[in-house]
Amino acid sequence: MKNIEFDLFDIITGGIPDLEKYDIAGFAAFTNYGRIPDIIQAFVEKLPQQDDKPAFVFNTYGFMSGKTLLILDKLVTEKGFFVIAGHSLHTPESYPPMIVRGMGNEKAPNEKEMRRFNKFIYELDRLISADRELKRKNIWPGLLNRLVPAFSVTKARKDMGEKFVDEALCIECGLCERLCPYEAIKCSPKPVFDTARCYACWRCYNHCPEKAIYTTKYRKAGHYPEPINQLKEKLEV
Numbered sequence: 001m002k003n004i005e006f007d008l009f010d011i012i013t014g015g016i017p018d019l020e021k022y023d024i025a026g027f028a029a030f031t032n033y034g035r036i037p038d039i040i041q042a043f044v045e046k047l048p049q050q051d052d053k054p055a056f057v058f059n060t061y062g063f064m065s066g067k068t069l070l071i072l073d074k075l076v077t078e079k080g081f082f083v084i085a086g087h088s089l090h091t092p093e094s095y096p097p098m099i100v101r102g103m104g105n106e107k108a109p110n111e112k113e114m115r116r117f118n119k120f121i122y123e124l125d126r127l128i129s130a131d132r133e134l135k136r137k138n139i140w141p142g143l144l145n146r147l148v149p150a151f152s153v154t155k156a157r158k159d160m161g162e163k164f165v166d167e168a169l170c171i172e173c174g175l176c177e178r179l180c181p182y183e184a185i186k187c188s189p190k191p192v193f194d195t196a197r198c199y200a201c202w203r204c205y206n207h208c209p210e211k212a213i214y215t216t217k218y219r220k221a222g223h224y225p226e227p228i229n230q231l232k233e234k235l236e237v
């Protein structure tokens with residue numbers, strides 16, 4: 001964005017932001033089983049009720065966006081935000097089971113998707129910087145996405161399988177405990193997983209520097225620690 005200064009807010013460690021000092025709030029989520037991750041839902045629900053504060057919603061998806069943007073739109077609208085723009089961006093897959101199946105979509109977004117994304121950014125930039133009356137944006141994710149069900153965390157856990165740690169590989173760095181967004185890991189000094197708290201987000205599996213974490217179904221395969229260079233280059237306009 002050329003005309004807008006913005007701050008990124010870490011919803012895991014940042015507490016509740018003071019939204020008063022901002023003209024607009026943006027909510028960005030990845031797609032988790034056809035819906036937004038629970039941690040984002042919990043964060044929005046904790047925010048104070050707003051009085052028509054302008055907002056935009058945004059999500060990334062690897063396979064299908066599903067109802068992610070619709071759910072995010074509904075959630076923030078119920079919180080009193082006034083949604084003026086929304087977009088879903090196709091990105092390479094970060095979900096190990098799909099990568100293992102050869103469906104990593106490394107080439108996403110394609111040219112057409114990048115054009116649409118850049119148009120979204122350009123229009124959002126113009127909308128906010130120009131002194132214009134803001135209008136409510138009707139979010140329409142497409143018929144196919146509307147038909148995709150939002151799956152439960154139980155299915156996500158089942159797909160992941162039980163987690164274990166290869167004790168010979170684990171260097172006891174504690175990174176998995178620090179990174180887990182749901183406080184489902186305690187390192188003492190090797191990690192112990194609390195299945196009831198785990199939302200099967202794969203963060204520990206993806207980020208362990210030694211690839212010591214594995215599951216009943218996946219071992220040393222499909223890791224996605226960070227966005228690939230190809231995607232970073234595309235986003236650097």
Ligand code: SF4
Pocket residue numbers: 165169170171172173174175176177187189190191207208209210211212213
């Ligand atoms: S991140 Fe990996 S190496 Fe570090 S404590 Fe966790 S399992 Fe062990």
Ligand code: SF4
Pocket residue numbers: 179180181182183184185193197198199200201202203204205
């Ligand atoms: S997959 Fe790992 S990082 Fe994600 S919630 Fe479960 S234990 Fe935490």
